[in-house]
Amino acid sequence: MIKYADDVRFPSKQDQKNEYENIQDDISETSLEKLVKITKTEYHAIIKYKQNNRDSTEITLPVIKKDDGWKIIVGEDIK
Incomplete structure (x- = not known):
C-alpha cells in the first residue's frame, strides 16, 4: 500500500509505514x-x-x- 499511496498526513514514508503497520x-x-x-x-477513485x-x-x-508512477493521495479531501 505504501508504494502506491502518498499520505499527506505524514512527513515521511517511514512515518507513514510505521502508522500503517x-x-x-x-x-x-x-x-x-x-x-x-x-x-x-489525474483521476478520482x-x-x-x-x-x-x-x-x-x-x-x-x-x-x-507522478514521476515514479500513479499514486493514490490519502489525507486530502475531495469536494
Missing part, C-alpha cells in the same frame, strides 16, 4: 466503485468499504500520475 481497524468488503477522469494525469462491522462508507481519493 499499527492500524487496528478491521476493513472489509473493499471495492472500487468508479474511476473518474479529471485530466490525463470512488471507493466503498466496511470498517469494524459498520455500514458501508464511500470515499473519493485523487489518483495522480
